[in-house]
Every structure is written in C-alpha cells, then in structure tokens.
Amino acid sequence: MIAPAKPPLALLGQFGDAFDFIFNEQIGRFSGGEPVGGPEQVLDLAATQLELTGLAMALALAVALPIGLWLGHRGKGELLAVAIGNSGRALPELAIIAFMAAAIGVGLLNLTIALAILAVPPILTNTYVAVRQVDRGAVEAAQGMGMSAVGVIGRVELPLAVPTIMSGVRTSTTNVVATATIAPLAGVLTLGDFIINRNVYGDDGVLAGAICVAILALALELLLSVVQHLLTPRGLRAVAAEAA
C-alpha cells in the first residue's frame, strides 16, 4: 500500500480534500452511504480527546504534585523521584493501551487511569527538582518567621517552583494528548479515530485527522505556555524566560 510519489499540485489537492473533510460533512467513498466528517464530528471527537486528557492530567496532578512537593520539601527520595522520571519515559504507550484493552477493559475510566500513569513521572520528577532548587535562603527566612511546614510549602516553595513544575506539566500533557490519539483502539473515540480507521473515513479523513490532532496539540501547548507565564511569580519571570 505504498502511496506513489505525487506531483506537487496533487499534493495540494490531497490537503485540500482533507480540509474539505473537516469543514463539510460528506458521504465518504468507503462509508457506504453514511455521512462522515464535518465540523460537528470533528469538534465532538476533539472534545472527547480534551476531556480524556483533562481527566488524566487532573488525576496525575492530584497524585504526583503532593508527593513531589512533600519529598522535595523534606529533601528525601531523590533517587526515587529521578528514577521514576527516567523509567516513565521508557513506557511504550501502545503496549499500555493494548494491554488495557485486552486485560482490563475498554472505556473512559480505564483509559484515564492508564494515561494518568503515563503522566505522573514528568510531574513527579519536575516537582521534586523544582522544590529542591528553591532558594534555601527564602525557605529559611520563612521558617524563621514561624511559618508551618504547610505554610512554607504553600507560600514559598510552591510559587517559586511553578516554572519548573509547569514545564513538567507541559511535557506530560504533550505525552497524554499524543497517547489519547490512539485511544480509539480501546473504545474511546478521539480525533485518532479518523487516523486509525481508514476503513470508514478514507484517505481524506486520515489526513484530516492528522491535521486536527496536530492543531489541537499545538494549541494546547500554546495555552499551557501562557498559563505557565501567568502563574510564574513576577520576580521570576525574567529568570524563567531564560530557562525556558
């Protein structure tokens, strides 16, 4: 099934067909008379992908953030935090999704947990490292003023750690969005459905799906970089800009 090399103008035509698929509902050649494509379906699948990503990230943050903050505050468990970060990168997402579908079951809940597992390592590692890197002087000053541990974490360490933590969140989100693309293998229909199911959507649909996924991922990344900028304490913004 090798696509033969096409002259440049035909290339434009293929992308043109793909955009047509996005904006106009059409009777696909393969779909046997049923309409596919169109903005409604695109937005519906995109919404599911965002929903899945959001749920997984929320779960991952709820787990990884407190652990990372506490370990970082105490200065313990560096080996663990770093090791988890490194091993997390080695997890093949496809195997996790496929195993989930075969062994545990398809569906939103199962997939959310699987994606959250993938999302935890960068957040955990970055949170730990971020808190460790907070200027000890600031921490000691706060402790000297009589702040409790929670106060120190909440009012000193966390705000100063935000840039690095957000960096981890962004990395995690990129991974989760990318993995959510293959979620249709496990029954949760995201934009990846267009890409994986050439059966139904045809070549136009596949390309359209690829374009939509790319745009979604880039837009989300842009959004998060803005969020990171806003959450960074003003005094650190110059430093953060250089580190980013």
Next chain:
Amino acid sequence: MSSNPRVRALIAALLALALVFGVTACGDDDDDDGDGGNGGAQVIESNPDNGDIAITVGSKNFTEQFILGEIYAQALDAAGYRVEKDLNLGSEQIALESLRNGEIDAYPEYTSTALTSFFEAAPEDVPADGQQAFEESEDDFAQLDLTAFPPTEFSSANAVGMLRSQAEQQGVETISDLEGEAQNLTLFGSPECRQRIDCLLGLQQNYGLQFDKFTPVDIGLRYEVLDNGQADLSIVFTTDAQLATSDKYVILEDDQQVLPAGNVLFVARQQTVDEAGPDFGDTVELVQEGLTLPVMQELNARVDIDKETPERVASDYLQEAGYVE
C-alpha cells in the same frame, strides 16, 4: 514447522506415510483429474515460466483473512510466481479499491460481502448456495475488470454473539427476540459495521433494532469485549474458533436472514489473470479444496487460540493437506 512437539511428530509421521504412498501411487504432478476429495491432494509444481510474473496478494483485516491470504500467497509462490504480500489492508471497500488501482493483484472476498457491499444486493437476496452466489457476482466483477474464481466449500457469516449465560438469562435465542430489549443493550462491532447492511445497518433497518450504544472496536477484540462485560452483544463470525472450542458464547439465530453467509472467492485483476497463465487459477482452485468448515475453524483456532502466526499456520495447512512438500 509448528513448534508444538506433538504436532511436529504427527507431521513427520504424515510426511513419511505420504512419501511411501507418493512413491507407489500417482507419480504425476499437475494432473487435474478433478477427483476431488481426500485422495486427490496434488503437490503444487513450480513452473519456472511463472518466475517473471509478480503478484501481490492482499487480505482484509481479521484472522481468517490473514490465513487465507497467506495460503493463497504461499501456494502461488510454490507455483513459481514472484509473490508479495500486503495483508491487513482494512475493510472490504479498502481492499476493493487497492485491487482496482493495482496496489494489490488479488485478495480473498466473501460472496455475501461482495453482493451486499459492492453490488448493492439486499441481504435476503443473497443465494444460500455458494455456486449460485458466485455466478451472480461474476458479471458484476467482470464489469470492474476483475475475475472471481469458484468458491470454497466453507462459508462464513456475520453473527450477533452473546455470552451464553446472559442469553439464557434474558431468554434470547433469535435476533428478533432482542426487540424491546435492544435499547438497553450495547453492541460492539468493527468500525465499518456501522455502514454495512449485513451488519449494524441491517439490524437497524430490517430488524428495527435501536441499540443503547454501538461502540466500534478493532475486530480482534470482538470476544474480549464480551468477556470483560463491556458488551452485551458483539458482532462475530460463524467460523470463529472461539465458538467451536468454548461453550461460553452463543450466536443468535438470524431469523430474518439479514446476515447472509458467504463462501470465499479469490478475486483478481483481469489483467493479472491473463498474464499469469493457467497455473494461477489451477493453483488457487487446488489449495482451496481442502478448506472445509472444520478445517477453516481449525486453522482459525491455531491462530486465535494457540497464538501461532498466520504465516506458519498457512504453511502447515499446505503441508498437512499435501499441496506442498
């Protein structure tokens, strides 16, 4: 080449016996005496003239298709053609398109699928007799510059599968029994099922069933979703190994004949058939003689249950049935 030592011993014994019989019985090779039946298994002879002809064999995207594609591909290879495989293409529409634009030269299709999906026949009009269905489709294929070869002995159909325990509990035996229940049940099937008249579309239109939800999943997961409790109903195939080897599943009777059975036709480009000469058709018709229903289910079982690769299963079949040495 099976890894199971017991099967290996069996094959060795078979080959030894076949050798003895081969020496004493028919020494003739490409002798199409049309005997049919067990004793007439002929060994495929490699014809050096075929070496210039390149053939790409394709298949659709589930176990039975992988096995069939491998069988035909390996058989044609044994006959001396230069064979390439492009299996796992996708649904029937994709396979047909690949065939028509030359990406592949041939693939195995079912009469029922061809008639309902390509040639817009109504499912109840698909003949139950394989030969008849084949003849009905010949002209239609010819109009697309394609040639269909005579059908296999076995036929397969889509079916609505359910866990036996659940079917008994709900007192459901036929698909019509689902009326009134369907809106509480979830159905899982392949992505293209949504658009096929011998699948979801037919269930909706001809049976008038509205399911609570239809979830498309990879065909390979059709039994997993029943096991996991995700699916109340799942679209399965009548030739599936899982149905034959386990009591766990039951298929609902298709009382309104919306899910017709189809025999396998090897469909090839007319151009390829003309260039390839008589060995092409002879080889195809020869190797499919052994594909009875129990045999096909056995081969399916070797892949789906024993987890052997389709390639090995196909080559074992060709050897065991005596088409290849």
Next chain:
Amino acid sequence: MADPVPIAQVVIHQRSGEGCIQEDRVFCPGWAIDNIDRYVDPTLQHVVLVAASVGLGFAIAFGLALLSHRRRWLVPPLIGFTGALYTIPSLAFFFLLLPITGRGRDTAIIALTAYTLQIIYRNIVAGLANVPGDIKEAGRGMGLTERQLLWRVELPLATPEIVAGLRIATVSTVALATLAVFAGGGGLGSEIIAGSNITFKTGIVIAGSIAILMAFAFDAFLFLAQRVLTPWRRAVQA
C-alpha cells in the same frame, strides 16, 4: 471435533480450553520460550528505527547548535520550531508525511527524528552555554582560535549534558517507535497490535518488555559511553 488422522489431511486438534495460552493469561513462559524467534525480526527493526532516528536527530541538532553558537538570536526560534515538532503527536506526523513520503520505514524515521530534535538541541546549547567563561578566556589566552576553542574545549566540556540529552531522546524514541507500525514501518508495535495480536496478553507483555529493556540497554550504553568519553569527569549529573 477430533478426527482420526487420515493421510494428506489437515490435523484437527481437540482443544479443551485449558492451559495457559488457551486461557489467555497475562504471561505464559512456556509459549514465550517456544516462540521467542517470532520477536527477533521486529526487535531488529526496532533497533534500526531507534538508531537511525536518534543518529539523524543528533546530526541535525548538532548542525543547528553549531549554527546558533555564535548567533544567539537563533536559539529561541529554533527552540520554538523544534518544540512544535516535539508537540505534534507522532501518529499525526506519520500521516501528515504520508502524501509526501508514502508508507514505510522512512516515514517513521523522519517523524521519530523530528521528535528528538528539541531535547538534543536544547541540551547541546545548554551544555555549551554552561562552559565557564574563565575557561574560555584561558583558552583564548593560550592562542586557540574560536573554532579550536569550540572543538577542543567547549564541546568536550559540554559532553555530559549532550549525552544526557541523547539518553532522554533515545529512551523516548524506543517507546515511541512502537507506533511505527501504523506507518508501515514495522518494529515491536507489529507484535502488539497488528493482526490478531491486539488481544494476546502474553504477546503484548513480551513486546512491551522487550521495548522497556531495550530502552534501559540503550540508556546504560550511552551512560558508559559518556564515562569513556570524559575521563576527567566530575560527578555525573543524571
């Protein structure tokens, strides 16, 4: 449905539905040992995918780093561009490339290479930037040209950070290359989802485990390579 074994007929087995493989348990050691040769080709394909992608990614990132070494203004846009390539999910990338490069291993390699660029480039740049100013001054004082300074002083000192980037890129690429099957590029992904593998728990576990072990092996190899390349080294940063 056990038939007696006639001559020249297919052997029909009796299957009881019992046994590790027939019950589709999570991992069946017996089957794994008997069938391990099935995983050899996909593993080799996988190694090629990873090595080619990281190698190419390193070459390109290195070139970009050299380009931006004396032109600091290039760094932010290059980080942004490689960042965009990193953000685009690989599956989408495969199919965006499809009209241009077709299906196959090369498409997969291009997409995987693009994914590695940001981390490698960023680490090379950061490594070079972290070379202490006084060392560079000392070098210049000794009469080294800028070019000699770069190749004989700055790059060697930046090696730990560069290798750190390579390690991250390689481990990520091993995991990501499982997706190459979608682009027709083979690799371990074909033993995870192609055909009927998608329900085969033992198969998924084996293929996934090979991928994870491969990642650790590459990681260890690069770690040792760094040790060899920098004999004067201080403590390694992870």
